[in-house]
Amino acid sequence: MAVGRTQQAARNNDVILAAARDVFLADKRAPISAVAERAGVGISALYRRYAGKDDLLRTLCQDGLRHFIAEAERAGAIDDGWDAFEAFLRGVVDADVHSLTVHLAGTFTPDEQLAADAVRANALAVALFERARPRMRAGATAADITMLLEMCAAVRVPDTERTRELRRRYVTVLLDGLRAGGELPGPAPAVGELTWRWNPGQPTKTQNR
Amino acid sequence: MAVGRTQQAARNNDVILAAARDVFLADKRAPISAVAERAGVGISALYRRYAGKDDLLRTLCQDGLRHFIAEAERAGAIDDGWDAFEAFLRGVVDADVHSLTVHLAGTFTPDEQLAADAVRANALAVALFERARPRMRAGATAADITMLLEMCAAVRVPDTERTRELRRRYVTVLLDGLRAGGELPGPAPAVGELTWRWNPGQPTKTQNR
DNA sequence: GCAGAGCGGAACGATCCGTTCCACTGCTAG
DNA sequence: CTAGCAGTGGAACGGATCGTTCCGCTCTGC
Numbered sequence: 490m491a492v493g494r495t496q497q498a499a500r501n502n503d504v505i506l507a508a509a510r511d512v513f514l515a516d517k518r519a520p521i522s523a524v525a526e527r528a529g530v531g532i533s534a535l536y537r538r539y540a541g542k543d544d545l546l547r548t549l550c551q552d553g554l555r556h557f558i559a560e561a562e563r564a565g566a567i568d569d570g571w572d573a574f575e576a577f578l579r580g581v582v583d584a585d586v587h588s589l590t591v592h593l594a595g596t597f598t599p600d601e602q603l604a605a606d607a608v609r610a611n612a613l614a615v616a617l618f619e620r621a622r623p624r625m626r627a628g629a630t631a632a633d634i635t636m637l638l639e640m641c642a643a644v645r646v647p648d649t650e651r652t653r654e655l656r657r658r659y660v661t662v663l664l665d666g667l668r669a670g671g672e673l674p675g676p677a678p679a680v681g682e683l684t685w686r687w688n689p690g691q692p693t694k695t696q697n698r
Numbered sequence: 699m700a701v702g703r704t705q706q707a708a709r710n711n712d713v714i715l716a717a718a719r720d721v722f723l724a725d726k727r728a729p730i731s732a733v734a735e736r737a738g739v740g741i742s743a744l745y746r747r748y749a750g751k752d753d754l755l756r757t758l759c760q761d762g763l764r765h766f767i768a769e770a771e772r773a774g775a776i777d778d779g780w781d782a783f784e785a786f787l788r789g790v791v792d793a794d795v796h797s798l799t800v801h802l803a804g805t806f807t808p809d810e811q812l813a814a815d816a817v818r819a820n821a822l823a824v825a826l827f828e829r830a831r832p833r834m835r836a837g838a839t840a841a842d843i844t845m846l847l848e849m850c851a852a853v854r855v856p857d858t859e860r861t862r863e864l865r866r867r868y869v870t871v872l873l874d875g876l877r878a879g880g881e882l883p884g885p886a887p888a889v890g891e892l893t894w895r896w897n898p899g900q901p902t903k904t905q906n907r
Numbered sequence: 908g909c910a911g912a913g914c915g916g917a918a919c920g921a922t923c924c925g926t927t928c929c930a931c932t933g934c935t936a937g
Numbered sequence: 938c939t940a941g942c943a944g945t946g947g948a949a950c951g952g953a954t955c956g957t958t959c960c961g962c963t964c965t966g967c
Binding site for chain 4: 908909910911912913914915916917918919920921922923924925926927928929930931932933934935936937
């Protein structure tokens with residue numbers, strides 16, 4: 490039952506990644522020491538695996554993107570267009586994947602692998618949206634998905650499981666609101682308005698005028 | 699046309715408060731120097747008026763609460779219950795009052811005056827909700843309002859005016875989603891789940907398990 | 908004119924955080 | 938069986954950030 494050093498090390502791989510996910514999900518600006526503490530390991534164990542904070546966050550984001558893609562592919566297999574879209578959205582919200590991808594933007598420097606995954610993820614999401622569009626209210630756009638996910642990610646209480654419950658509640662409101670009602674007001678989000686976080690400008694500030 | 703020193707000082711009162719609102723709306727963790735810079739004044743001009751960052755934030759929050767109350771009272775005068783509720787929600791979202799009140803929680807130490815205003819604001823909001831409830835889907839609760847506002851506040855792009863436009867778009871989705879559909883899933887938020895930010899615990903972290 | 912209110916911004920000290928470094932431990936290869 | 942080293946914990950360091958203070962200047966209101 491006593492595990493060897495190498496096995497323990499291998500296990501730490503997962504423990505650390507899980508801890509990092511928990512910590513950065515809760516607060517994307519969390520210090521790296523919080524990850525080590527939560528994982529129950531020293532800081533060295535972290536730096537043995539990742540070149541730095543950037544590297545860890547990038548790995549986490551890539552992991553999130555893979556989940557996103559997997560979720561989209563699984564939902565894509567559903568026959569009915571709307572059901573597929575709904576399953577996709579609920580799956581992504583349930584896994585809190587948004588907090589691991591878009592939300593982490595700006596906290597680390599991107600990557601080509603990451604960019605490629607992002608393109609693929611986006612294509613899948615757009616496809617799912619298009620299949621559901623016939624039953625959606627007028628004016629809805631695939632670009633709206635990002636914003637809807639952003640809104641769901643904003644629902645947060647201290648307890649993780651309770652957060653999930655509450656998000657299921659409000660994603661229901663959003664989904665029903667996407668079908669009911671007339672034409673959506675205001676121009677839909679443009680592409681550039683969804684990716685501004687990646688811009689080289691100031692970190693998390695916002696500018697007016 | 700050249701204003702005197704005292705008039706200039708009086709004007710700075712408003713300039714500084716407006717700058718503070720803009721800056722902390724964009725990023726609640728913004729440094730105080732950013733406020734001075736945006737107002738085009740030195741840091742001294744700030745500290746002449748406010749005892750410290752806490753004081754400034756508290757003033758800002760109180761200001762926001764007053765806006766909230768005013769919005770609720772204005773909407774309360776509308777005859778139709780649902781129309782009143784809708785006007786209230788749209789008004790609050792438009793003024794971005796949520797970012798000035800709930801969102802600022804935890805960044806400064808409360809106040810009795812503030813607590814009293816908060817109680818009054820909550821009472822008004824609940825009253826508006828109750829009047830609209832007959833036309834709302836089953837299971838909706840006044841406690842949901844806070845969460846809906848939180849979701850709207852999460853919609854954010856660099857440009858302030860564009861942010862408002864987008865929020866109008868999504869508040870429409872939410873409002874329509876509040877009427878359509880069957881019973882809402884999951885337990886509604888409890889009171890304690892909405893006020894956890896004020897707790898004495900760790901600043902902005904989140905705990906699991 | 909002149910006292911001082913109001914102000915700009917440099918300077919300071921506290922805190923936080925990413926990263927490095929070193930001593931130690933106990934497995935594992937041979 | 939043992940020597941070497943992968944893996945580790947955590948203290949220490951240096952840089953960055955930010956709230957607050959302070960000093961010298963300006964320009965007004967009397």
